[in-house]
Amino acid sequence: MDYLQLFLELAQSTVRLSTPLILAALAGLFTERAGVFDIGLEGKMLGGAFAAGCVAFVAQSAMAGLLAAVVVSVLLSLVHGYASITQRGNQIVSGVAINFIVAGATVILGEAWFHQGGRTPALAEGARFQVIELPFAEALRGVPLLGPIYAELISGHQALTYLAFLMVPASWWILYRTRFGLRLRAVGENPGAVDTAGISVIWMRYRGVICCGILCGIAGAYLSLAANAGWTKGMTAGKGYIALAALIFAKWRPVPVMFACLLFGFLDAFAIRYQSTPLPLIGKVPVQLMQALPYILTVVLLAGFIGKAIPPRAGGVPYVKER
Amino acid sequence: MGELAIELKGIDKSFGLVHANKDINLKVRKGTIHGIIGENGAGKSTLMSILYGFYQADRGEILVDGRAISIRDPNAAIAAGIGMVHQHFMLVENFTVLENVMLGAEESWILNAGIAKARAELKRLEKEYALEVDPDAVIEELPVGLQQRVEILKALYRKADILILDEPTGVLTPAEADHLFRILEQLKAQGKTVILITHKLREIMAITDEVSVMRRGEMVATRETDKTSVEELAELMVGRRVLLRVEKGTAHPGDVKLSVKNLTVRDGRGVTMVDDVSLDLRAGEIVGIAGVAGNGQSELLEAIAGIRRAVSGNVELNGRAIDVTGHADPAELRQRGLAHVPEDRHHIGLVLKFEESENAILGYHDDPQYRKGLLLDIDAIRADAEEKIRKYDIRPPNARLKTANFSGGNQQKIVLAREMERGPDVLIIGQPTRGVDVGAIEFIHKRIIEMRDQGKAVLLVSVELDEIRALSDRILVMFAGRVVGERSPDASEGELGLLMAGVEGPKEAAQ
Numbered sequence: 145m146d147y148l149q150l151f152l153e154l155a156q157s158t159v160r161l162s163t164p165l166i167l168a169a170l171a172g173l174f175t176e177r178a179g180v181f182d183i184g185l186e187g188k189m190l191g192g193a194f195a196a197g198c199v200a201f202v203a204q205s206a207m208a209g210l211l212a213a214v215v216v217s218v219l220l221s222l223v224h225g226y227a228s229i230t231q232r233g234n235q236i237v238s239g240v241a242i243n244f245i246v247a248g249a250t251v252i253l254g255e256a257w258f259h260q261g262g263r264t265p266a267l268a269e270g271a272r273f274q275v276i277e278l279p280f281a282e283a284l285r286g287v288p289l290l291g292p293i294y295a296e297l298i299s300g301h302q303a304l305t306y307l308a309f310l311m312v313p314a315s316w317w318i319l320y321r322t323r324f325g326l327r328l329r330a331v332g333e334n335p336g337a338v339d340t341a342g343i344s345v346i347w348m349r350y351r352g353v354i355c356c357g358i359l360c361g362i363a364g365a366y367l368s369l370a371a372n373a374g375w376t377k378g379m380t381a382g383k384g385y386i387a388l389a390a391l392i393f394a395k396w397r398p399v400p401v402m403f404a405c406l407l408f409g410f411l412d413a414f415a416i417r418y419q420s421t422p423l424p425l426i427g428k429v430p431v432q433l434m435q436a437l438p439y440i441l442t443v444v445l446l447a448g449f450i451g452k453a454i455p456p457r458a459g460g461v462p463y464v465k466e467r
Numbered sequence: 468m469g470e471l472a473i474e475l476k477g478i479d480k481s482f483g484l485v486h487a488n489k490d491i492n493l494k495v496r497k498g499t500i501h502g503i504i505g506e507n508g509a510g511k512s513t514l515m516s517i518l519y520g521f522y523q524a525d526r527g528e529i530l531v532d533g534r535a536i537s538i539r540d541p542n543a544a545i546a547a548g549i550g551m552v553h554q555h556f557m558l559v560e561n562f563t564v565l566e567n568v569m570l571g572a573e574e575s576w577i578l579n580a581g582i583a584k585a586r587a588e589l590k591r592l593e594k595e596y597a598l599e600v601d602p603d604a605v606i607e608e609l610p611v612g613l614q615q616r617v618e619i620l621k622a623l624y625r626k627a628d629i630l631i632l633d634e635p636t637g638v639l640t641p642a643e644a645d646h647l648f649r650i651l652e653q654l655k656a657q658g659k660t661v662i663l664i665t666h667k668l669r670e671i672m673a674i675t676d677e678v679s680v681m682r683r684g685e686m687v688a689t690r691e692t693d694k695t696s697v698e699e700l701a702e703l704m705v706g707r708r709v710l711l712r713v714e715k716g717t718a719h720p721g722d723v724k725l726s727v728k729n730l731t732v733r734d735g736r737g738v739t740m741v742d743d744v745s746l747d748l749r750a751g752e753i754v755g756i757a758g759v760a761g762n763g764q765s766e767l768l769e770a771i772a773g774i775r776r777a778v779s780g781n782v783e784l785n786g787r788a789i790d791v792t793g794h795a796d797p798a799e800l801r802q803r804g805l806a807h808v809p810e811d812r813h814h815i816g817l818v819l820k821f822e823e824s825e826n827a828i829l830g831y832h833d834d835p836q837y838r839k840g841l842l843l844d845i846d847a848i849r850a851d852a853e854e855k856i857r858k859y860d861i862r863p864p865n866a867r868l869k870t871a872n873f874s875g876g877n878q879q880k881i882v883l884a885r886e887m888e889r890g891p892d893v894l895i896i897g898q899p900t901r902g903v904d905v906g907a908i909e910f911i912h913k914r915i916i917e918m919r920d921q922g923k924a925v926l927l928v929s930v931e932l933d934e935i936r937a938l939s940d941r942i943l944v945m946f947a948g949r950v951v952g953e954r955s956p957d958a959s960e961g962e963l964g965l966l967m968a969g970v971e972g973p974k975e976a977a978q
Contacts, residue, residue, distance in 0.1 A: 323573040330559045330570050337557040341571025342542035465521065
């Protein structure tokens with residue numbers, strides 16, 4: 145097989161596998177930059193995926209599924225917000241609780257409603273998102289080098305994939321070029337400064353949490369309506385945690401978040417592609433090791449190679465007015 | 468005399484059982500600097516927080532420029548032209564000056580438009596009030612004095628006519644404090660009204676036009692500053708006569724207890740902070756180390772106490788060497804009769820989340836008297852704590868209260884009680900009265916002199932020159948890591964000040 149073809153194949157699946165990671169990591173970015181840590185990305189994504197699978201099947205519409213995913217995910221994030229902002233609870237405990245509740249509740253509800261043993265019914269074409277072919281993809285295929293790259297790598301992805309990659313510069317712009325972004329970053333660093341400037345700390349944090357819910361919902365919908373044809377139990381398979389790792393890895397900045405997610409997506413693609421092929425010099429690598437690589441990499445890189453990843457200073461700390 | 472910028476009528480506020488403000492009346496004239504003085508916990512900060520909309524008063528009325536208004540939140544205060552510089556700066560540390568100034572006053576939802584305007588406005592304010600600061604500097608890289616300036620700029624940017632400063636000099640060096648006062652004079656000259664909250668009498672006398680005194684939640688008096696005296700204000704604050712200068716007899720120095728020879732200490736960045744310092748400390752004397760903060764006094768104390776490793780030099784305690792360049796062990800030094808009251812009680816003197824009784828034995832917790840086999844003898848510890856509370860008049864007298872809930876002065880008394888009550892041969896004390904009320908200062912000074920009279924050797928570091936002069940039997944002045952001179956406590960403030968500024972002798976300075 146020629147190398148270009150091999151590269152394109154890996155690159156394309158890297159993009160596909162990175163999409164939910166990017167959406168989820170950006171989701172985490174918005175809430176954590178506002179000072180609310182969220183270990184519940186996984187649960188929100190799974191809840192979103194489930195809602196999307198159910199509603200898309202019933203309504204036979206992918207858009208309805210996407211909407212349902214966003215609504216469910218935002219509701220879950222509001223639960224997290226209520227616990228950690230209004231009630232000043234422990235953010236880790238609240239996030240973990242959401243993960244557990246969703247993991248269990250989706251299976252129970254799915255079985256009760258569809259009786260298919262931990263899955264929603266397979267979706268027909270019309271109820272799923274379709275691949276978008278960019279204009280001239282086929283016409284340009286003949287152009288050497290650039291043609292296949294355009295046709296295979298740039299074109300031919302899900303709309304949600306394009307959305308995910310567009311969200312990267314959009315998040316950067318929101319964070320660094322708008323009033324909302326300035327206040328959001330400030331509230332995660334020193335809520336006292338925001339409060340004394342006459343801005344509601346609580347409302348700012350809720351807005352960060354809601355942004356997180358929206359993006360997690362889209363990530364979930366991508367899993368069940370684009371990458372697959374329906375929801376299966378536990379289909380997030382740790383992607384929420386990988387997204388968190390990518391977020392730390394990227395030091396809570398949008399563009400590095402994209403690269404970190406691409407790296408993790410690539411490791412995943414590589415693992416799938418070569419899970420049974422012996423590699424030169426190394427031989428056959430156990431697939432479990434490949435799957436563990438993102439985590440190992442995070443630990444190793446955080447331990448020394450990328451310097452200190454300083455989280456938002458007020459992260460994880462409920463805001464209490466000083467007495 | 469001029470119209471009123473602010474008038475408070477019958478402000479009353481309780482937090483649970485604590486009656487923080489009792490029926491407060493206050494009149495602040497336009498274009499003046501009005502001081503509000505009182506001990507920690509007298510209710511000054513609560514009152515100002517009510518004025519700034521942080522808390523709501525239970526009762527009472529606020530008039531700004533003669534109009535009664537309700538201040539529900541900081542927004543309303545800002546709209547009424549009130550700005551506040553908080554004791555702990557309300558700045559986002561990794562934002563630039565410009566971003567901090569803009570936060571909450573951004574003009575529109577896209578930042579760009581506002582940035583240009585803010586930049587121009589900052590330039591104008593800089594010119595008008597001599598408040599230079601680089602708008603693109605990141606806050607955490609600025610010295611505290613400049614950070615405070617950013618807080619002032621924030622208020623002015625929001626068109627504040629009335630500026631409240633809450634204990635503004637607590638974190639400043641004397642030079643920075645002087646600069647701040649010049650800025651305040653400038654603001655006054657431009658017609659702004661300044662309210663200065665402090666517990667330092669000197670500052671009140673130096674800069675205010677009028678002063679109001681608070682005590683235990685009540686406004687007890689308002690005076691014109693030039694018609695009152697430090698003594699009168701101190702008495703009003705504490706509610707009894709206070710000795711601002713403690714009485715002390717002559718010293719009878721004995722044997723050398725602590726001997727430091729050619730000690731050199733570098734900080735984490737490799738900068739030499741203590742440079743070849745030698746000194747002897749004798750039984751029955753207090754040696755004061757004067758100097759502007761940051762000239763190596765802190766590092767000197769820490770090296771002697773075994774907390775910071777020295778590069779070279781010898782230190783002997785009671786004639787036996789301390790391994791200051793190797794592994795001096797603070798616990799062992801304590802056993803050998805060296806007690807240390809650290810400069811920063813919050814970081815290394817106390818564990819604020821612990822009960823008072825736990826802090827009262829911290830570092831001595833392995834002593835047999837506090838132990839029952841492997842376990843701590845809680846009853847003995849509490850009894851010991853109650854003894855110290857009684858002896859040092861620590862308030863509230865509750866050994867089980869979390870240490871964070873004590874005022875600064877009482878926290879300092881907890882540390883002093885712990886270190887003094889073991890009867891050490893050598894006591895080294897850093898900033899004994901930083902953030903401590905007038906009443907407590909008197910007490911602490913008395914205790915330090917008592918220690919000396921019992922034949923203990925005391926090494927005292929303080930940035931308060933008055934304190935050094937009041938307590939010391941000999942004064943060493945440090946500048947840029949070196950001891951640049953030794954003087955008797957009778958030396959004039961001017962002479963010591965010149966030494967502290969690094970000017971070698973009075974002769975050169977005269978030219």
